[in-house]
Amino acid sequence: MSYSQTIKDILNILDLNIIFNENCLSTRKIKGVFSRVFEGFLDETPECCPHCEEKDTHIIKWGYTASLIKVPAISEYVTYVQLKKRRFLCKDCKSTFVLDTPFVSRNNSISNNLKRLVAKKLTSKQSMSDISKQANVSTSTVYRVLKEWYQPIQKYSYSLLAVLCFDEFKSVKKVAGSMSFIIIDGDTKELIDILPDRRLPKIEKYFNGFSLSNREQVKYVVSDIYQPYIILTKRLFPNAKVVLDKFHLVQHIGRAFQKIRIRIMNQLKHKDNGIIYRRIKKYWKLLQKSYGKLDFIQQQWHSSFKTYLSEKELLERLLTYNAELTDAYNIYQQILRAFQTKDYSLFVDLINQKTLFQEYRL
Template identity: 35%
Template sequence: MSISNDIRKLLDIQDQNIDFEENCVHDGTFKGKPCKFVNARLTYEPAYCPKCDAPKEGASIYKNGHQKSRITLPMAGTCATYLVLNKQRFMCRACQRSFTAKTPIVTPHAFITNTVKAQILMKAAEAQSITAIANDCQVSHTTVQRVINEEAKRFKQQNKKLPHHLSFDEFKYAKGRMAFEYINVETGELLDILEARTSRAIKDHFRTHYQLKDRRRVETVTIDMNAGYVSVIQALFPNAKIIIDRFHLVQLISRAMNKTRIQVMNRFKTSNNEDMKKYRRLKAYWKLLLKKASDVSMTTYKYYRLFGQRLESAIIDELLSYDDTLRVNYVLYQNLLRAMDQQDHQALEQLLTQPCLQATSTHLRTSMKTLRKHLPYIKHSFDYTYSNGRIEGMNNKIKVLNRVAYGYRNFTNYKNRILLYFKLKPVSPSVPKQKKTRFIAA
């Protein structure tokens, strides 16, 4: 009996009706691969017949042979491990039908233990491919996907209430195909994923799953500068305020400023040595022109290639002296950054509505036109602290899943994997900082 207890603990089997004998483990091969087989016997005294519910009285239910099953266990060492279980069969005199002893380590008519299924789900919460999980658990990739799909049913939306603050975004999952996702911007909970990001698909989804009274309770929706989302939000959420993510605002004008630098830089790509020197400097120190003026060092000297010992501010001044257009755009770019950093909507509005100077580049004028179009929603981004930071971080992890799996053909399988990845992923506990102990020499 002590051997059975030790093996049960080793294999994580809780059923006391499974008995193991000495020398029950032996090596073998299955499907051409080396493995370990563990022989065991399952028997007990049934209280009633599961076929006719007749209680056992005396010998009304008697033993009637055995049925052998090969059940997949978690790997022990480097080889696949199988439990060869000899199940007791019983015969009922009342209904003249037989039945087999059951064990909770597997579901009825299954040959993969619940422990292996739990192991599959634990690995599905990590950035691993389906094939890698199947190899680690010694099951087929079809079995892995089936376990994931069954578990994902628990996390699908079923008449849940919408949170007060939402966040919208999209991600690419196939060539030329974009999926839509929305989350609770306060908690970062992934609510649902749609196969398409079209206005029709989004409207049909929210109108089907949520009533108008639920959609009226939504207070804010945070988005990037996707013009299609604005009309969708106004149609679905009458009381919601649209918030433009602040990162995308800065990114828009930063890219415009960088394109302006490239445009000016290419003018100096000539056969003249002085022009090529300016070209190399503008190409090498592009980050300094995108840096906020408040972060530029004006006191510390450093050695810079192509310049020598200089201040950051001195390098920027010299780069701007190469072209008047570059200087005008740089000043406007810094003013826009300052207004956004200080959340000064009035100053930003004045910068965007003033007549554009002829020296301003076409790239910056186009960006300012886009900002003017979204000016009412930019004010909301200054009034609220919500952003698309959480959903953008989730998109990065989703792309990792897609890259590890080399793409998904079936969107439903991809969606289920994403749901499990975020729902089952354990949260790492925050370790409190230990107080440093000061030792004093005696």
């Protein structure tokens, strides 16, 4: 048996095109750790260019490109293979390329053997941090191997569709969580399923019952501003965009203006013996009301002002008390108008203003 084949047997490398010479083993300090490094070569004449598919007669050798690839440890030593891959130049399309090998995936520095070792350890009851220490890789690498290798069993006879709508509702007292979780098809408006618990681990377990390929087909997830739904979408639906539904956006803007009003109202609590404070507090519903729904004509007696005023006149008096309240009110009404007229560009311009009140930001 040749020296090169012996090294390949030790490292469990099956690629016939990888060659090791004598004196290929050295000890180096890599990332502060003394490690064993095997120097090898990958050299094979390709049949054609992978870019333009021209025959090998138009391909010339173009030096080497080296990469340091981590493999399973040997005798408790962190072990690497410094693999020099032959680089080629296609004279027709002028592109360069290197050979692929089953030993390591393209653009990876972790060998497939080490990935298999991590995948095997993932089947046992131990944490990802413990596995990362045993395999001498990062916790992120362990997680990537889990995503790449793990395919959950398909539990459901139906498939997920392109548009999903999430929401919660109060169902029955016997459910574990305070709210139940409902899933609706965004295109047909048909009910898909109801879960008794809206908490993130329960929802995540449910959707893990669908294959990754099925979850990748989901393009949009429509939900409210509940943070776990946004986290869930990013984690389980890699190709999906989060769409915040109109109802909850309007609700958020309304509550934001209410917070601003209360903050300003409390600042004016001791001004004019609290008269301004009491007036703003008393007519809070008028400030929340859409400007287009105000009564401009009919006047009513308002004891706080000791005169007859229409809703519009009353509003104007309230806004004269504070410039910040006026600015917040104007932005609030403009956002409402953007929703009412379905003016997307106006809405985007408003929420992207640098001077936008912090309370309005999502």
